[in-house]
Structure formats: structure tokens, C-alpha cells
Amino acid sequence: MDSQARQHLTHLMSQLADGDRAAFDGVYSALWPAVSAFCAKMLPSADAEDTAQMALLKVFEQASSFDRDKDVLAWALAIATWEVRTMRQRHARSKAIPSDDIEAEFSGKNPEGLLLDREIVEAAQSAIGMLSDVDQATLLATFSGESSEPTKGATVRKRRQRAIYRLKEAWRSIYGD
Amino acid sequence: MAIDPVQLREKAKRVYELARLRHALALSIPVLLVGVMVALLVHEVSLPLIVGLLLYISSVVLLWWGRVPGRSVLPGVVYGLLPLTGSVIAKLHQHVCMGFDCFSTCMLYCMSGGVVAGLLVARLALRSDSPLAVFFSAASTALLTGAIGGSCVGVHGIVGMAIGIGIGAVPLAMRRRVQR
Numbered sequence: 001m002d003s004q005a006r007q008h009l010t011h012l013m014s015q016l017a018d019g020d021r022a023a024f025d026g027v028y029s030a031l032w033p034a035v036s037a038f039c040a041k042m043l044p045s046a047d048a049e050d051t052a053q054m055a056l057l058k059v060f061e062q063a064s065s066f067d068r069d070k071d072v073l074a075w076a077l078a079i080a081t082w083e084v085r086t087m088r089q090r091h092a093r094s095k096a097i098p099s100d101d102i103e104a105e106f107s108g109k110n111p112e113g114l115l116l117d118r119e120i121v122e123a124a125q126s127a128i129g130m131l132s133d134v135d136q137a138t139l140l141a142t143f144s145g146e147s148s149e150p151t152k153g154a155t156v157r158k159r160r161q162r163a164i165y166r167l168k169e170a171w172r173s174i175y176g177d
Numbered sequence: 178m179a180i181d182p183v184q185l186r187e188k189a190k191r192v193y194e195l196a197r198l199r200h201a202l203a204l205s206i207p208v209l210l211v212g213v214m215v216a217l218l219v220h221e222v223s224l225p226l227i228v229g230l231l232l233y234i235s236s237v238v239l240l241w242w243g244r245v246p247g248r249s250v251l252p253g254v255v256y257g258l259l260p261l262t263g264s265v266i267a268k269l270h271q272h273v274c275m276g277f278d279c280f281s282t283c284m285l286y287c288m289s290g291g292v293v294a295g296l297l298v299a300r301l302a303l304r305s306d307s308p309l310a311v312f313f314s315a316a317s318t319a320l321l322t323g324a325i326g327g328s329c330v331g332v333h334g335i336v337g338m339a340i341g342i343g344i345g346a347v348p349l350a351m352r353r354r355v356q357r
Contacts, residue, residue: 016193018243018244018247019197019241019242019243019244019247020243020244024190024193028186028189032182032185053185056185056189057188057189057192060189060190060192060193060196061192061193061195061196062196063193063196064193064196064197064200064243065200
């Protein structure tokens with residue numbers, strides 16, 4: 001899209017934001033091919049159209065609050081980028097082994113299961129290794145009971161909660177969501 | 178699941194309209210609060226709240242519609258606060274005494290507040306590309322806002338306010354006559 005077309009599109013979107021419904025068709029006709037093509041480049045074809053449709057609907061949902069100083073194409077593609085990211089995250093989560101399968105792997109102790117055990121343990125050790133000595137001791141006391149300090153009480157509970165929270169943050173920083 | 182392009186267009190239109198409506202419903206909440214505040218001040222619940230509700234509905238409709246009428250809502254409400262304040266004062270101090278004579282302040286405050294609001298609305302309309310649209314939407318909003326307080330002093334308070342706003346439209350009418 002050349003700069004003149006983009007300026008015209010921004011002008012149309014400003015009118016639509018103001019409530020001029022006559023600008024709707026012009027905005028729709030210009031944005032749908034751009035958003036659709038963008039999603040097609042970023043995702044497999046099976047997901048690209050769904051994601052493009054979600055992105056376009058979000059664009060029109062936010063059209064009334066469009067900032068007239070922005071470039072509408074860049075703004076719409078930013079929304080599409082967010083939808084692409086959401087779709088990719090959804091795929092990444094669905095690729096994780098479901099809990100039923102994990103149990104089958106553990107109980108069967110086949111080579112894949114043993115590899116998974118080792119990987120999970122190493123991942124957990126890496127995340128725990130990022131914590132402070134106090135947090136590590138707290139987590140050890142919580143899950144193994146091997147501590148001379150009491151494991152109950154408000155102070156200990158709070159310390160435990162903080163340690164678990166920091167463990168989750170450390171995990172996320174290494175492995176993502 | 179992918180949907181038909183025609184269906185997508187229609188869905189996008191619906192999403193746009195619903196978002197505008199939600200936005201208008203949220204932005205109009207302060208005018209309800211004006212009705213509540215007046216009700217608390219004058220210790221009368223039903224009339225200020227009923228008129229406040231009417232103002233809320235008209236504000237939602239105008240803001241949802243957008244364009245010139247939508248942009249005239251805020252100035253209309255602000256200008257309408259003048260006759261509203263006058264009528265609340267008239268309700269709280271119903272007469273002024275000078276020597277041995279006492280005068281009712283209701284019509285004086287309601288009409289003068291209406292005239293000032295009408296002049297301000299006319300000034301706003303004259304600066305616009307669509308003066309009639311601006312005048313009607315801002316004036317109706319100002320009248321409803323003023324009527325929240327005017328309802329406390331009776332129908333004649335609201336009528337006085339309306340006459341005042343109408344008087345304020347005279348400069349607009351004269352200007353348009355001259356331009357023709």
C-alpha cells in the first residue's frame with residue numbers, strides 16, 4: 001500500500017471513529033487483504049484465516065477509540081501480531097504432553113519416559129538453582145520435610161508462597177509460559 | 178472456524194456498533210451522577226432521577242450516533258449546569274426579600290440560567306460547520322441537564338428554562354438570516 005493510500009485509509013478510519021458509517025466499507029476493503037496476507041505469512045494456512053478474522057474483528061471493536069495521529073495500517077497489523085502470538089502460544093501449550101500421558105510414561109518407565117523424567121528434573125534444578133539460598137531451603141523444607149524449622153505458621157507460609165512464586169518466575173524466564 | 182466473507186463483514190459491522198454502544202453507555206454515567214447529586218441536595222428523589230435517566234438515555238443515543246451530535250453532548254451538559262445550579266439555588270432559597278417585599282426567585286434563576294446556556298450553545302453552533310445540528314443536540318442536552326434542577330421547582334421552572342434557551346438561539350437565527 002503506497003503512502004497516499006495509507007493516508008486515505010487513516011482518514012477513512014478517523015471518520016469511522018467519529019461515527020461516519022459510510023467509511024466502514026472503505027476501511028474493511030482496505031484492511032482485510034492486508035491483515036489476511038500478514039497472518040498467512042506468520043501462521044500455517046489452517047490457522048491463518050481464523051487468526052486474521054479475529055484480528056479484523058478486534059480492529060473494528062477498537063475503531064471508535066482509534067487515535068487519529070497513528071497510521072491505521074501499522075495499528076491494525078499490531079493487533080494482528082498480537083493475535084498471531086496468541087495462536088502460537090495456544091499451539092505451544094497444546095503440544096505439551098497431557099497429564100494422562102505423563103502418568104503412563106512414568107508408570108511404564110520406558111526409555112521415553114525416563115528421558116522425560118530426567119529432562120523435567122534437570123529443568124526444575126536449573127530453575128531452583130536461580131533462587132536464593134533462603135528460597136531453596138524453604139522449598140526443600142516444604143516438599144521433603146527435612147528441616148529443623150517448623151513448617152507451619154503465617155511467616156513460614158508467606159516465605160513458602162514467595163519462594164514458589166519466585167520458582168515459577170524463574171521457570172518462565174527459562175522456558176516461557 | 179473460518180466464516181463466509183459476507184458474514185465476516187456483517188459481523189465486523191455488528192462488533193463496531195456494539196463497541197460504540199458500550200462506549201456510549203460508559204461515557205454517559207457521569208450525567209446519572211448529576212441527577213443523584215441534585216436528588217441528595219434538594220431531598221427529592223423521583224423527579225431529578227427521572228430527568229437524569231432521560232438525560233442519560235439521550236446522551237447514550239447521541240454519543241452512539243457520533244459525529245456532530247455526539248460531539249455536542251459534553252458542551253450541552255456543561256452549559257446546562259448553569260440553569261441547573263440556578264434552579265437548585267431557587268429550590269433552596271425560594272424567595273429574596275428586600276425591605277418589606279419578598280420575591281420568588283424560581284423564574285428569575287431558571288430563565289436567566291436558560292438564557293446564558295442558550296447564548297453559549299448558539300456561540301458554539303455558530304463556530305461549527307453544521308450549526309443547526311450542533312444547536313439542537315447541545316440545546317436539548319442543556320435543557321435536560323437544567324431540567325434536573327428545574328423539575329424541583331415545578332413545570333414552570335422547566336418552561337422558563339426552555340424559553341431562556343430559545344432566546345439564546347436568536348443570535349443564531351439572525352446570523353443565518355443575514356448569511357442568506
